[in-house]
Amino acid sequence: MIDYSEMAHDARRALEREREELMERAGRLEVHMRMLDEVDRVMKENCQLKEDNENLLQLLDDEKQQRAELEMKLMEMGKLTTGMAKKASEDNLIKALRTYVNRSKRKTADKRAFAKSATLEIANANGLDLPEDLKAAIESLDDEQTEPKMVTVQGNYNDVHDNGEVRFKE
Numbered sequence: 001m002i003d004y005s006e007m008a009h010d011a012r013r014a015l016e017r018e019r020e021e022l023m024e025r026a027g028r029l030e031v032h033m034r035m036l037d038e039v040d041r042v043m044k045e046n047c048q049l050k051e052d053n054e055n056l057l058q059l060l061d062d063e064k065q066q067r068a069e070l071e072m073k074l075m076e077m078g079k080l081t082t083g084m085a086k087k088a089s090e091d092n093l094i095k096a097l098r099t100y101v102n103r104s105k106r107k108t109a110d111k112r113a114f115a116k117s118a119t120l121e122i123a124n125a126n127g128l129d130l131p132e133d134l135k136a137a138i139e140s141l142d143d144e145q146t147e148p149k150m151v152t153v154q155g156n157y158n159d160v161h162d163n164g165e166v167r168f169k170e
Helices: 004-104 109-125 132-139 157-162
Strands: none
16 A cells, blocks of 8 residues: 655655755855856946046156146246356456446556456356457457547536636646
């Protein structure tokens, strides 16, 4: 005779084993699902980091470009400042030479010749490009000059001018 209770018991054990296997499989599937969720989160984070990295690289490039521009401007300003300082010192030196040459015109011939020589040496040593009028004044320093005539006026200066005539002492 067929023992139905034994068959039911065997079927129940088979179903319980299958249920345990399915529960184990469900547990493994749950672990796999959590792993996939974590992979998905990491992928999204990776994409965000790549985007942030690209933005930072762009900012870095912009900063490098700005720095290069500022360094160029700083270098140009340095050149300009140096040029202006050199020009200012050249202008001051030219002004001093002009004053020296003008004062030397009233000196004796020997002193004028020395002044011409000294002025030209100073200009050459400093690499100065002298203005044409100053060059002409320097070149004419050692030219023969007639001695200035001395004029003596007798009397009070105001009296001489007030009377309308000037008398020279002979």
